[in-house]
Every structure is written in structure tokens, then in C-alpha cells.
Amino acid sequence: MLRLQEMKKQSTVDNHRREEAMNRIKELQDFVAGQCTDIHVFDESLVRKLIKSITVYVDKFTVEFKSGVSVNITE
Numbered sequence: 001m002l003r004l005q006e007m008k009k010q011s012t013v014d015n016h017r018r019e020e021a022m023n024r025i026k027e028l029q030d031f032v033a034g035q036c037t038d039i040h041v042f043d044e045s046l047v048r049k050l051i052k053s054i055t056v057y058v059d060k061f062t063v064e065f066k067s068g069v070s071v072n073i074t075e
Helices: 002-033 044-050
Strands: 051-056 060-065 070-074
Touching: 002 044, 044 051
Parallel strands: none
Antiparallel strands: 051 060, 060 070
């Protein structure tokens, strides 16, 4: 019985996390959709809105978006 209660609690937590991630993705999609598609200069406010972190390695770098998506970029 305790095991089932713990599993139910974990499922609720997982669902909440998934919902939060989906909300962040939706918010970012709405933001991007409202932006001008032609970006010719660096836009710091756009970067701050979309990117959580950039990690630089010797042979690649990783961009982590606030939505939770990470992209590895290699040479």
C-alpha cells in the first residue's frame, strides 16, 4: 500500500514537471512567433529570453535553452 502511494506521488510530481516544461516551451514558441524573422544584429534581450546557458568545450559547445532543450554544436 505504501509503495503504491509513493508511486502515485511520484507520478503526480512527474506530471507537474512535464506540465511546467510544456508551459515553458509554449511561452518560448509564442515569444519567437511574435519576433521579426529577419535578425541582422545581436539582440541581447532575445538571447536572455531564450538561452539559459552556453557551455564551451575544446571541440564543441552546448547551448541550453530555457525550455530545457540542449543543442550540441561541433566544428
